[in-house]
Amino acid sequence: GQQLNQSPQSMFIQEGEDVSMNCTSSSIFNTWLWYKQDPGEGPVLLIALYKAGELTSNGRLTAQFGITRKDSFLNISASIPSDVGIYFCAGLQETSGSRLTFGEGTQLTVNP
Amino acid sequence: DADVTQTPRNRITKTGKRIMLECSQTKGHDRMYWYRQDPGLGLRLIYYSFDVKDINKGEISDGYSVSRQAQAKFSLSLESAIPNQTALYFCATSDPRISGANVLTFGAGSRLTVL
Numbered sequence: 135g136q137q138l139n140q141s142p143q144s145m146f147i148q149e150g151e152d153v154s155m156n157c158t159s160s161s162i163f164n165t166w167l168w169y170k171q172d173p174g175e176g177p178v179l180l181i182a183l184y185k186a187g188e189l190t191s192n193g194r195l196t197a198q199f200g201i202t203r204k205d206s207f208l209n210i211s212a213s214i215p216s217d218v219g220i221y222f223c224a225g226l227q228e229t230s231g232s233r234l235t236f237g238e239g240t241q242l243t244v245n246p
Numbered sequence: 247d248a249d250v251t252q253t254p255r256n257r258i259t260k261t262g263k264r265i266m267l268e269c270s271q272t273k274g275h276d277r278m279y280w281y282r283q284d285p286g287l288g289l290r291l292i293y294y295s296f297d298v299k300d301i302n303k304g305e306i307s308d309g310y311s312v313s314r315q316a317q318a319k320f321s322l323s324l325e326s327a328i329p330n331q332t333a334l335y336f337c338a339t340s341d342p343r344i345s346g347a348n349v350l351t352f353g354a355g356s357r358l359t360v361l
Contacts, residue, residue: 143286167349176250176336176352177289222288224350232277232296232340232348233304236289 140237155240156207163225166199166206171220213244249273250353258359265324267356269337278320283334327360
């Protein structure tokens, strides 16, 4: 079953606000990925993290690989309407045979 | 054209029918996957294949089968569909030799409804 706990499950924000979401686990991961799924489409990779403590930005998005290797967060600054979608974290463990484990997703709604 | 193409995009069928979802890719990736998405449950792995002769069960393989016809093609079959298989299905590919890690590229999804 799922080993990643992603929160919050949903967020309703106003345009211009900052957003933060995170994934936690009781297990250690050696890669963290953040994906975004637009309505009617498949998930698309936003950011990949490969080292504990790593902080990576992609435009208005910033993600961090937790120092304990058991968590990761994604921040979106100055949200805009096209940020609407479902955001998934995914983690890769040494023992998983290269299979990713996905969080349950965060549904983001941005009101203009 | 999309790198990972899924057909059909939408399908409505009846309980007991056999259904095949097809996936083809132009990325040249060795690894292909089938996931299922249900609201609030994220993406769950059904089957995966690391090359043409390799097929592996994921976490929810019961009721499904797959065929890796070629490096570029990976199909998912429901031999006798049941209503709780109503979901959004995604095909994905990866190749750690190219991306440095198991980063997945997803298709646009196939929405299946079983009545």
